[in-house]
Amino acid sequence: MTVASASIINNYFESKPLTPEHIQIIIDSVPILEHLDVQLTEKFYKRLLKQNPEFKPFFNETHQKLLRQPRIMIHFLIQYAKNIQDLTPMIDFIKKIASKHVGLQVKPEHYPKLGQVLINVIINLFPKQLVHDEFIEAWTLAYQNLANLLIKLESEQYVEKPWYGFKQFKVTRLQRECSDVKSLYITPVDGSPIPKPKRGQYLCMRWLLPGEKHEITREYSISEYPKNNEYRITVRYIPGGKVSNYIHNNINVGDIVYSGPPCGDCVYESSSKNLVFLAGGNGVTALLPMIEAGLTEGRQVKLLYSNRSTDSRSFGKLFQSYKLQYGDRFQVVEFLSRGRTIDPIDKFYRRSLTLEDLDFIVPEDDVYLIGPRTYMKMIEDYLKDRNITVKLDYFGPREI
Template sequence: MEMSKQLSEQQVELIKSSVPVLAEHGLTITKRFYADLFEAHPELLNLFNHANQKQDKQQQALANTLYAAAANIENLEELLPVVKQIAHKHRSLQVKPEHYPIVGEHLLEAIKKVLGSSATNELLDAWANAYDIIADVFISVEAELYKDTSESSWEGFRRFIVQRKEQETKEVVSLYLVPEDGKSLPTFEPGQYVTVKGYSQSDHYTHLRQYSLSDKPNQSYYRLSIKREETKDVQGTVSWYMHGLAEGAVVELTAPAGEFTPENGEGDLVLMSAGIGITPLTSIAKSALATQPNRAVTFVHFTANRNSYALRSEMEELASAYQSLRYEVYDRDSDSSEMTVDHLINENEQQFYICGPISFVQQMEKKLQELGVSQKQVHFEVFTPLIPV
């Protein structure tokens, strides 16, 4: 990371000394921070995922980020991959440079409130400088993303019309979206997502959610395949809103974002999904085979049962059309044996892309690691705040 500001040796030591404190009190600090932030700036609730706030997921993610920053204060480059992933999320949610001073002010105040007399002026000054350095990195990375968007796509939210609506399963619907203004539709990288703006009758805030684009690029539409949550509470607000849209309705989207995107190459692709995690991997598989029909692609999907398997017919058609595609489905209701990955490993150059619930991603990462697959070969996407550890 290029840093225009530097910490003194004393400040570095103070930050490092706060690692145990953050391990013990990090979540308390971030809970205090978000409560104070939203009390002072309720308009920011339009940018945040209310469900993640209610379930403490965002608070835990920020607590772990603070811990990781303190632990790596002398080598923040170690956090750059996570910074880039979070920056894509921020760009998609329209986080702007003017938001960072507001966050910094309330974060330092939360540290002071929770730690009390332990939060000396020297420690707070050290964290203020450290925050400024990290914020500058985010602002710089996000500026490049906004620049790319303005040149090839659009800024802010753009209005789309639901051209077609298809019920994939009882819980999953696919929406085919086209620009309301009739202008060209920019392409995207397979594996990327968009942010949609949803609304609720229970409050006056907008609710933003990110959904993966589930079809290959260079179509006349964007497709979102969305799983409806079980209940229409804060967790299910946007999914129920999207399921309720009729053909001809208008929905607002930000431009595609995300780094869960494979590069063209000769190496084997191994795609591993569970549940609705199939959406970005369907886009990746269809795009890879369309552009490189002889490239070896393995697609492994884990589903609760065949009836809940969204995009099943598409994957079956893809497997029939391409001999280079190896396709496997594990059905929890009928497969008594544990899903194994040993047979997926070969001597070729392989890249693994995993998407699904956190527990599934962690399980697959662990299995691959035990089989000697290097960390740089494994890429993942989870539909929840990133939690660096």
């Protein structure tokens, strides 16, 4: 894997505006896209990966099997078609996709193959009487214009990154955090100084595991603000999880791993507001550097921390040390759904978190949320209904 430089790209494809006729064709496609739903995008991904196996590292098998990726893509296509005349209502959505692409190290040269497969799938699934030369031209131009926008947004981010591609790192330390969680400390093989990430960012890492034909990509939060020129990632063992099994059972100090630069938009923001952190299981890893910053800045910090038991709880000793150091400015409420409770950090309940536990949160609070998808969706929806802004990252296709 080589590390290259990047530059801003304004128009990768020839820029050509859509005609009024083209625009009408795209708008008229919306009801059919809605009818086809994930059938279209599921077929797209299957055909893409069959015809272009080199794309497999970009996609998580679980997200494909559970149709998370196809669902978010068909939602995106429908919104794009509806807003084809003015993309302003969905520009934030587009920017989030561009940021995800930067983390995965998607390159401009990937877009022609993606477009070719997408247009062919649209041609195959749309009613034959609608698929004529102008229809194909309209969708081809619409795709190329969207690709140009994404490539430009991505290239603007790439030029700000300390490297482009996946860089060699060496494992310097391994540390057990609890019964099923392990931390890895990594440093650049070339000895170069690591850039300081924003608190809350993650590393996108590529793994070529024994017996696998293709590399596997995983995103891991940087779980400690860097010290000693090392990044730390913290990984929970998942039965059947290819990479987590390898990390827990096979990786050793001195091994070489590959990582992209720090990425992610769900980052800590300094202010005088009270901080509320909602952590489900290993989601706490993304929040650790933020909790440290909030306490250091003198803010009031409250952590609602959900785990199965104290046996599977990471960083309990660290939080206990914060409690001793910062007293009432740091409050922890643990929700332990099953198993024994030994050495709680602060206040705790032997049950799962409920929505009523969130009623103390007010719109003036800074709220950060990371955890399992169902946990996050439940909390996000509840707080949004109360006009409370939540900063979060689903680490994969966003729930819709």
